[in-house]
Amino acid sequence: MYVVEARDLRKTYVSRKRRGLFRVEETRVEALKGVSLTAVKGEVLGILGPNGAGKSTLVKILATLLLPDSGYARIMGFDVVSERDEVRKLIGVSLSVEKGFFYKLTGRENLKYFGMLYGLDGKALEERVNEVLRDVGLQPYADKLYEEMSLGMKARLSIARALLTDPPVLILDEPTLGLDPVSARRIRSLLTSLAHSKGKTVLVTTHNMFEAEIICDRVAIISEGRILAVDSVDSLKKRVADSVFLEIRIAGLAGLQVQNVLRNVPGVEVRTAHRKGLGDKVVVSVPVAHAEEAFERVLHELRSAGLKVRSISIVEPSLEDVFIKLAGHRVSSP
Numbered sequence: 001m002y003v004v005e006a007r008d009l010r011k012t013y014v015s016r017k018r019r020g021l022f023r024v025e026e027t028r029v030e031a032l033k034g035v036s037l038t039a040v041k042g043e044v045l046g047i048l049g050p051n052g053a054g055k056s057t058l059v060k061i062l063a064t065l066l067l068p069d070s071g072y073a074r075i076m077g078f079d080v081v082s083e084r085d086e087v088r089k090l091i092g093v094s095l096s097v098e099k100g101f102f103y104k105l106t107g108r109e110n111l112k113y114f115g116m117l118y119g120l121d122g123k124a125l126e127e128r129v130n131e132v133l134r135d136v137g138l139q140p141y142a143d144k145l146y147e148e149m150s151l152g153m154k155a156r157l158s159i160a161r162a163l164l165t166d167p168p169v170l171i172l173d174e175p176t177l178g179l180d181p182v183s184a185r186r187i188r189s190l191l192t193s194l195a196h197s198k199g200k201t202v203l204v205t206t207h208n209m210f211e212a213e214i215i216c217d218r219v220a221i222i223s224e225g226r227i228l229a230v231d232s233v234d235s236l237k238k239r240v241a242d243s244v245f246l247e248i249r250i251a252g253l254a255g256l257q258v259q260n261v262l263r264n265v266p267g268v269e270v271r272t273a274h275r276k277g278l279g280d281k282v283v284v285s286v287p288v289a290h291a292e293e294a295f296e297r298v299l300h301e302l303r304s305a306g307l308k309v310r311s312i313s314i315v316e317p318s319l320e321d322v323f324i325k326l327a328g329h330r331v332s333s334p
Ligand SMILES: Nc1ncnc2c1ncn2[C@@H]1O[C@H](COP(=O)(O)OP(=O)(O)OP(=O)(O)O)[C@@H](O)[C@H]1O
Pocket: 013, 014, 015, 029, 030, 031, 049, 050, 051, 052, 053, 054, 055, 056, 057, 058, 207
């Protein structure tokens, strides 16, 4: 059984704006255009896409906070619409824009309040609150008022709240957004250990390629309301890799010379030539099946032409390359 299962989810937002006294203008945004995905026990599933791709909409539907127009989603077999209460017992949710905390209570008091709502009390509540504060690294700031916390502290408190009941499923919208690198690293390793050591299913949205690559067992690439692919990072890369890149650094201003020297080498395409740092960095694209041969040949040609090669390395495609290939644009500029 899938722990998370979504089938053909669709959601259109309709907003109405008054234009003059009698005219109302309606705008419709199709945020989800038939999204299907599944997640199993013990995996971190990343939902990766640019701003406006539909990540938050999807997450809110799975978290029972928004109704889909059609399609269905289940958490451990329970329907997110018709069995909302059962679903809520199974999930811990942290959204990127949090509204539910009390500004005049401390972080610890907020957690205690939510812990009580979830049925914890006495010593068990005290211990659980300390445990989750430790997990997210918030102990030193636990007694600060919520309104005095930094963005990063608030983000961590939100994850701590999602962990309170030790739920089997975590649904986290941009969990490391606004965190400093040390806190982000801590949260990332917490999420992978929750999945891999405790068997939890962790759904995280992110537009951070690096994050998706290092924490996700599988990544769902979403763009303009559609899932373009769901697979492990390695498989996604293999899917798009019809070529690899050789990154060559040459002493001095030699970019154009490299282009000239390599122009007639079969299968080699010089993609860019620009100056960076100490010398020119030239990226050469070669067919994937001939990477090793091309490496030798390119090095030989450059040396024969008297160019001083500082370094040459084979660069694997990145998740960004995968995204560009599937979506037709970069993550940062849809
Ligand atoms: N309440 C709403 N009313 C109208 N349109 C909305 C609403 N919420 C989201 N949208 C639109 O739906 C689309 C998907 O938004 P969504 O927030 O799901 O994307 P996202 O991938 O989470 O983006 P981000 O990374 O910026 O949070 C966007 O075009 C957005 O403008």
